[in-house]
Amino acid sequence: MPSPRGSRERRAAAGAGRPEFLSLVSPRGPGIPDSPSRRREVSAAPGPGPGPGPPLPEEDCMKLNPSFTGIALRSLLAIDLWASKRLGVCAREGSAWGSARPLMKVIEVSGHGIPWLLGTAYGLCRSDSSAGREVLLNLLFALLLDLVLVAVVKGLVRRRRPTHNKMDMFVTVSVDKYSFPSGHATRAAMVCRFVLHHLVLAIPLRVLVVLWAVIVGISRVMLGRHNVTDVAFGLIMGYMQYSVVEYFWLSPLSAPTLFALWSH
Known part of the structure; x- marks a missing residue:
């Protein structure tokens, strides 16, 4: 039968081989194991504790993934650039429809601002009727x-x-x-609406005016001058500009000085 002294020595030797942290948490010395209740007390004791952990996967997704609006805008922009490049068939002489480029450039000149400004100013100077001067003066105002x-x-x-x-x-x-x-698109849409409202034209001529405005807009994309959204916004903007011209319509009553200047 082993002696109590031998048993104590063996327990002391076993305790000496334990890790240090077990000895520190034991209230009765290095050789006595902790009880489960004591370990729960030590783990629940207040302390500095670890800092804030890494962000959750949902937080990463919120930072990496943009909003739905941003995704939609970028998708529309990508489609716009892709469609504009595919439709630019007359952008260069070596393009798919490069032989039609000279015709597209003639259409480009027909919608340019300088010919319209010069032609309107010339007609205003040569007009001998008050009604004609009123229409031409407002057209000049619209172009400016x-x-x-x-x-x-x-x-x-x-x-x-x-x-x-x-x-x-x-x-x-x-x-x-x-x-x-697109300035050509805004001008074409505004002039088209202006002419249809203030000139008496036969139906075939009215159709030709509308076709001219549409062809000017399409030619801007075919020549590679503009993207599709540039032309689409330009047509809408030009259509709305005519409403501004109508609101500020110049007449002998609202602008008598101007009409007195042009009447001499």
């Missing part, structure tokens, strides 16, 4: 308003022209390096 509004929007948005565009446009200024919106 279009130039100012398009320049302001282009300067604010600053969207570059498509990369497949060839910079050989007819009479450009500094703001023409930007693409949004």
Whole structure:
């Protein structure tokens, strides 16, 4: 039968081999094991504790994934760029419809601001009727308003022209390096609505005016000058600009000085 002294020595030797942290948490010395209740007390004791853990997967998703609106806008932009490049069939001489490029450039000149400004000013000077001068003066006002509004929007948005565009446009200024919106499209839509409201034309001529406005807009994409959204927004903007012209319509009663100037 082993002696109590031998048993105590063996327990002491076993306790000496225990890890240090078990000895520290034991209230009765290194050789006496802790009870389960004591371990629960030690684990529940207050302490500095670990810092905030890594973010949850849901938090990562919130940071990495943009909003639905952002995804939709980027998708529409990608579709716009892709469609504009595919429809730019006359962008260069070696394009799919490169042989039609000269015709597209003639249509481009027909919607340019300078021919319209010069032609309207000439007609205003040569007109000998008060009704004709009134219509032409308001058309001149509409063309100048279009130039100012398009320049302001282009300067604010600053969207570059498509990369497949060839910079050989007819009479450009500094703001023409930007693409949004299409000035030709705004002008075509506004002039189309103006002519249909203030000139008495036969139905075939009215159809031709509408077709001209649509073809001018399409030619901007085919030449690679603009993206599809540039032209679409330009047509809407030009259509709405006519409402502004109608609201501020110049007449001998509202602007007698101007009509007195042009009547001499």
